[in-house]
Amino acid sequence: MxxxxxxxxxxxxxxxGVSGRAAARVLAERGARVTLVEGRDGPEQRAHAAELEARxxxxxxxxxxTLPEGTNLVVISPGWRPDAPLPAAAAAAGIETYGEVxxxxxxxxAGAAPWLAITGTDGKTTxxxxxxxxxxxxxxxxLAVGNVGTPIVEAVLEKHDVLAVELSSYQLYWSSSLAPLAxxxxxxxxxxxxxxxxxxAYIAAKAKIFGPGAGGTGDGAGPEGTLAVYNADDPVSAGLAEAARRRVGFTLGMPRPGTLGVVEDLLVDRALVGDPEREAAELAGLHDVRPFAPHNVANALAAAALARAYGVPPEAVRExxxxxxxxxxxxxxxxxxxxxxYINDSKATQPHAxxxxxxxxxxxxxxxxxLLKGLEVDELVRSCAGRLRGVVLLGRDRARIAEALARHAPDIPVVDVADTDTGAMDRVVNEAAALAEPGDTVLLAPVGASFDMFANxxxxxxAFIAAVRRLPGAGPAGALPDGGGPR
Known part of the structure; x- marks a missing residue:
């Protein structure tokens, strides 16, 4: 428009929030009569309100x-459920509703930067x-935007060559016409x-990233629609790409024509080359992927596929x-x-991660x-039982993990830490250190959300990093990594 x-x-x-305020600013600058509504009313919200009212x-x-009287469009922040009173009232009144994305x-x-978009249960930000x-x-x-960095509604109005866009299932749910380049x-x-x-419903929201009708030719996509990049090792991802006019896969196995994959210790492209049947491009080595882990190699292949779709040469992938x-x-x-x-993967907040x-x-x-958020952990525990030397449990839903361990790893020692005070993580780390032997990895991969004990x-x-620094033998704090430099 x-x-x-x-x-x-x-x-x-x-x-x-950040996206709502950005949308309000941009719309007001274009002459719209904007009313921003927010259920909270605290000092932070009042400060933001004063800035917006000045605009x-x-x-x-x-x-x-409550839906403001006279509204003919609702721009909704991504966390709002469709059955919340305001969007439900808009739907009942036939008022168009969509999100900031x-x-x-x-x-x-005209001439705006094309989008290279990413969604998934895990790995989006990486x-x-x-x-x-x-x-x-x-x-x-x-520029990296969407669920990270600059609000996308502001970024699209700036001069950039290309946007790397992270999209959550919430953002995709409230979208309808997106058609990224890839x-x-x-x-x-x-x-x-x-x-x-x-x-x-969750899968249907994810599917929207491939464009209307999976690979639609909306403005911004290529002449044959959005290039669908899928994980050939993930049946749902692969299934979502089947309807796309163009698709490229990535795999941790040997790449076949039309995919990127791994050959010995190399990341290789057999899709976005002149002749995928006969040609392959070496992109990087496994040692170029940091931190090294199988799922992070998959992340690197996905990023490489999107970059190659934009025309990036192989040497730039490695660099x-x-x-x-x-x-x-x-x-x-x-x-x-x-x-x-000692490894900190606090971001692993559900079983897949x-x-x-x-x-x-x-x-x-x-x-x-x-907090397990209603998710099951039996398959997770079954799959990793052979790797476990011991387990230390904390948090509200620890009993459910203990029950799964009793079923699928009954011989593994389990320590239950019921404490929730500020010293709880020290007790957890000390118990883990006592169970570990040289060659072991103490891994914080909580599988649950943090809000029962921590702000995020x-x-x-x-808290885990600080507790590790206090372990006997850790040496001076400055001798350990600073928390921002995974190896």
Missing amino acids: TSGEWAGRRVCVAGA GVTVRLGDGE ELAWRLRP VVRMLASILAAAGHDA AAVLNVAPDHLDWHGSMD GLRAFVPDPHRIQHVAEIGGVT AAASLAAYESIVWIAGG YPARGD
């Missing part, structure tokens, strides 16, 4: 349920940052089912992966003390627990 088409339009922006936005705090797509000016690093290594002005579904496993209502600095709390090497390695982390190590003292998963990871 052009700026003139917004003038006078009555828009309700639901939610005063002509009407702000209503303390009521996030969809708004950004519709606001793109892949979008890997992708941005690869694009930068190729000399492109690339898009990847990294993996799909049960998550956020309390929000979506069913696994089928970008080498330059990539992983975010903390994702398979983060914390220390090696007495021959025992924890399984990938556990698969990276041979002999593990596992620290697990937290970074706070849980920071």
